[in-house]
Amino acid sequence: ETGVTQSPTHLIKTRGQQVTLRCSSQSGHNTVSWYQQALGQGPQFIFQYYREEENGRGNFPPRFSGLQFPNYSSELNVNALELDDSALYLCASSPAGGPRTDTQYFGPGTRLTVL
Amino acid sequence: QQQVKQSPQSLIVQKGGISIINCAYENTAFDYFPWYQQFPGKGPALLIAIRPDVSEKKEGRFTISFNKSAKQFSLHIMDSQPGDSATYFCAARGAGGSEKLVFGKGTKLTVNP
Numbered sequence: 001e002t003g004v005t006q007s008p009t010h011l012i013k014t015r016g017q018q019v020t021l022r023c024s025s026q027s028g029h030n031t032v033s034w035y036q037q038a039l040g041q042g043p044q045f046i047f048q049y050y051r052e053e054e055n056g057r058g059n060f061p062p063r064f065s066g067l068q069f070p071n072y073s074s075e076l077n078v079n080a081l082e083l084d085d086s087a088l089y090l091c092a093s094s095p096a097g098g099p100r101t102d103t104q105y106f107g108p109g110t111r112l113t114v115l
Numbered sequence: 116q117q118q119v120k121q122s123p124q125s126l127i128v129q130k131g132g133i134s135i136i137n138c139a140y141e142n143t144a145f146d147y148f149p150w151y152q153q154f155p156g157k158g159p160a161l162l163i164a165i166r167p168d169v170s171e172k173k174e175g176r177f178t179i180s181f182n183k184s185a186k187q188f189s190l191h192i193m194d195s196q197p198g199d200s201a202t203y204f205c206a207a208r209g210a211g212g213s214e215k216l217v218f219g220k221g222t223k224l225t226v227n228p
Contacts, residue, residue: 002158002160004158033215033216035216040220040221041220041221042121042204042206042218042219042220042221043159043204043216043218044218045209045215045216045217048215056215058215090158090159092158103161103164104149104161104216105161106151106158106159106160107158108156108157108158109157109158
């Protein structure tokens with residue numbers, strides 16, 4: 001086990017709604033990244049947070065936003081949900097040492113279905 | 116430039132055989148190349164990783180071969196076992212200040228007993 005937990009496991013929402021997904025990293029992991037994994041595809045980078053500041057963003061619209069908290073937890077918020085947002089959302093944390101430490105530990109993901 | 120192309124999409128091998136998965140990239144600024152293993156319903160787990168200044172890295176039955184000039188790298192699984200049946204992703208760390216990983220589309224490996 002990686003020590004990274006995510007909640008909820010599964011979630012069903014309706015188009016246009018808003019959703020908050022949560023991630024809890026290991027103590028001392030001050031970098032967290034979020035990825036979207038569509039069915040049958042590789043994960044796609046959404047953004048990264050390092051010491052509670054956004055530290056890089058992928059090709060996702062502003063309705064995808066995030067927060068990182070001092071207690072090594074983080075959130076991914078998605079507004080105005082679209083059908084294409086249906087995917088597995090993964091968070092990955094890295095040990096302290098800077099935003100470019102090599103190892104990223106992935107959580108089990110949250111499966112979001114948008115109807 | 117940010118793409119990582121992975122092949123094959125699926126692979127079936129017999130127990131004890133060698134599984135080989137290939138990846139190619141364009142961006143020469145990539146500086147770290149991990150392979151992840153993902154079982155159904157689970158998040159990706161780091162399997163093995165290599166930096167571009169090394170041509171080969173071996174950990175147990177898993178070996179990465181890296182060809183910097185060809186911008187290609189591959190995963191070899193020796194003595195493949197049914198428990199290795201999973202989806203494998205190659206990835207590359209993007210240039211810049213973040214830990215952004217660019218993933219291939221994955222290879223579904225099935226090892227028959």
